[in-house]
Amino acid sequence: MRGPHNIIRLIRTGATFERTGAMKVVLDAFEAPLMMRYAIRGLVWPFQWLGYKGDQKMAPAPRALNALGPAYIKFGQVLSTRPDVVGSELAVQLRVLQDKLPPFSMAEAKAEVLRELGKPVEALFSSFSEPVAAASLAQVHKAHLADTGDAVAVKILRPGIERAFRKDIDAFYFAARAIEVLSPSSRRLRPMEVITHFEGVVAGELDLRLESSAASEYAANTETDDSFVVPRVRWHLSRRRVMTMDWMEGISIGDNDALDAAGHDRQHLATRALQLFLSHALRDGFFHGDMHQGNLKVAGNGDIIAYDFGIMGRIDEYTRRVYAEILFGFIRKDYQRVAEVHFEAGYVPAHKDVDEFARALRAVGEPIFGMDASQISMARLLSYLFEVTERFGMETRTELILLQRTMVVVEGVARSLDPHMNIWQVAQPTVEDYIKESIGPKALLKDMVKTARILARFGPLLPSIAEAALIKQNSPQPLPPTKPQLSGLPWMVFGGFLTGLTIWVSKGL
Ligand SMILES: Nc1ncnc2c1ncn2[C@@H]1O[C@H](COP(=O)(O)OP(=O)(O)O)[C@@H](O)[C@H]1O
Ligand SMILES: [Mg+2]
Structure with missing residues (x-):
């Protein structure tokens, strides 16, 4: 029986939410009925002293999650990519959740290496540094291989993190089930499905073999991409809890002063960052889903280095073609065509009115294209588009939301490098190239060869x-x-x- 455990955990969670003021925010976001509000707050109120106070400088929701530990921080990060569940306001608040924790000790790190790789650190590496970065799930050390002397990065999972997550996720399931039973109207938000989605994302990050294989697939796809590199995985020194890859040195892509001092062309970097992301999404259907400044650096020769392959997005070929056609339709302001594509693809139910849908799409496109060049955003276009398509009965698709969210992040990275960048102008050739390859005569030919x-x-x-x-x-x-x-x-x-x-x-x- 896990019931009592879970109830105690949830009371602590509820108490922390109450104490930080996050309870009201969450109940509002979920439009909880009045009876439920009274029930929950009445239940939790006497236990407030059990809850954490958290960091006073943060907004209530991130403050509560931050105080409750790694699983909650991760959960908040995942929810920030699901405005379809928590609403766009709370999603924006949750984006500030930073994933930084004090490192675990060198002794623990070395014990993990011994347990996973079967040999002591001293036998495998001629040097092994203090952690260079530490987050909720893992930390990274710099080392040199004993045999070749090559510099490598060794990423190690936090000891006991799987068990800690298991307990919290069990409590999340318990809560989701309770919410579904107590408030049938909440089912439209699919609480159980949200937890399953979360569990899937985390499972991918709690097994570094999955990250290693994502890294090598990504490296293979992007091998011929100009000015872009991915560290090579050292498979013989990588297991479930330890991942070893080539060390790649660079300047943080968020540090404009250092980039300028080193003589890098920021305008060019901004253009490349956006084009690379788009071509990975469209051409390969496999994109980095966590492209914030902390995961990108610039090498001495100007190459962009990507790190951290725990969250990757996949889009199947059919969807990519449909969306390329949709984007192309927007570029040409052919809203009727954009509407038809949605119907042809079966994304919008056939009984809806095409003309009305086309008019709604015009309302999405026109204001964006009417903006000043430095304001135009593809991410915003996609987000408005998804709002409209949802209104017309299209189901939410997590991979597209991840795409849109990552686009927000990549546009942010690009804009901080080059504030005057015209995102459409930079994106257009990549989208058009893909269209030529994927829906033009060349694509027909490729399909015929395949058949x-x-x-x-x-x-x-x-x-x-x-x-x-x-x-x-x-x-x-x-x-x-x-x-x-x-x-x-x-x-x-x-x-x-x-x-x-x-x-x-x-x-x-
Ligand atoms: N191959 C590498 N070479 C050099 N530095 C690395 C390498 N891999 C990771 N790092 C450094 O460690 C940091 C954390 O690694 P990352 O994989 O992003 O871990 P997390 O999943 O905890 O964010 C990176 O931001 C980068 O600065
Ligand atoms: Mg990272």
């Missing part, structure tokens, strides 16, 4: 596959004699024909 390849491989098998299905369907009946070898031939011819056609078309282009 032809698959057909050439599987085509000859299709008749026997179909036959097997037929046999299965009619199995009790006796079977007529068949000639499978011969029936493969037409498919081979057809596959060959398609391949030929494709080559012919490609020559003509």
Whole structure:
């Protein structure tokens, strides 16, 4: 029975919320019914002394979460990416949640390395520094490999962090279930689903093997990207709780004075940061979901270095094509077309009125394009767009919200490097390039080549596959004699024909 444990935990949480003034903010954000407010606050009130006071300088909600520890801080950070759940006001407040904690000791760090890598730190590394950075989940040390002398970064999970999270997440589930039972109207906010989403995000960060594999996939995708680098993972020194990668030195991308002093071209850096992010999202469908200034540096040669691959976003090919077409429609101010794309993709239910939707989209686009260049924001366009599409019955998609949120962050990074940057002007070539590649004649060709390849491989098998299905369907009946070898031939011819056609078309282009 975990019930009593969880109740005690939740009372402490409630008491902290009450004491910091966050209770009212949260109940307001969730539009809690009056009865529920009285019930919760009445229950918690006598226990206020159990709650933490928190840092007086912070706004109530982040103050409460900060005081309650790592799981709550992370939860707040995840909720700040879900304005669909907490409303946009609270989401903005939660963005200030900083993820900094005192480091754990060198002795503990060394014990983790020994346990995970099976050898003492002294045997693996010729030097091993004090932590260079410490957050709620992990800390990073600088080291040199004993055999080659290469400089590496060793990221180590905080000891016992998994168990601490498990307990808090159990309490979150308990609370979500209680809320669903006590207030059926809250179900529209899907409390259980929000916790599951949170658990998924955290699971990704509590297993550094997942971060290592994200880092290497990201590195492979971006290998040929100009002026962009990702540290290489040293797999033989990486496990679930320890990750080792090449050390990459740079100036923080948020430090304009240092960048200027080193002679970097900030305008160029701003342009690159935005274009890289867009092309990762559109071209690869795999983007860095946590691109704040703390996770980006600038190397001596001007390359942008990315760190921290705990939160990555994925967008499937279909969605990318649809959104490229939507963005393209906005660029050309063809709102009717943007509306149609939504209907064709099945994002907006067919019974809604296309013309009315197009008018709503015009109200999204016109004010933004009418702004002064230094004010135009793609992130804002997307956020207004999602508001409208939600109103027209489109389901919220977490990967698109992460995309929009990250775009806010990347635009912020770019603007702080170059306050006069025109974001549309910088973004447009990347979006148009992708469109040429993904929905123009070239894309048609690529699709045909793909189809032809698959057909050439599987085509000859299709008749026997179909036959097997037929046999299965009619199995009790006796079977007529068949000639499978011969029936493969037409498919081979057809596959060959398609391949030929494709080559012919490609020559003509
Ligand atoms: N490969 C590396 N080379 C140099 N510094 C690194 C490297 N990896 C991480 N760091 C430093 O450590 C900090 C924290 O690492 P990060 O992966 O962002 O951890 P967290 O997930 O705790 O934010 C980074 O901001 C960066 O300054
Ligand atoms: Mg980081």
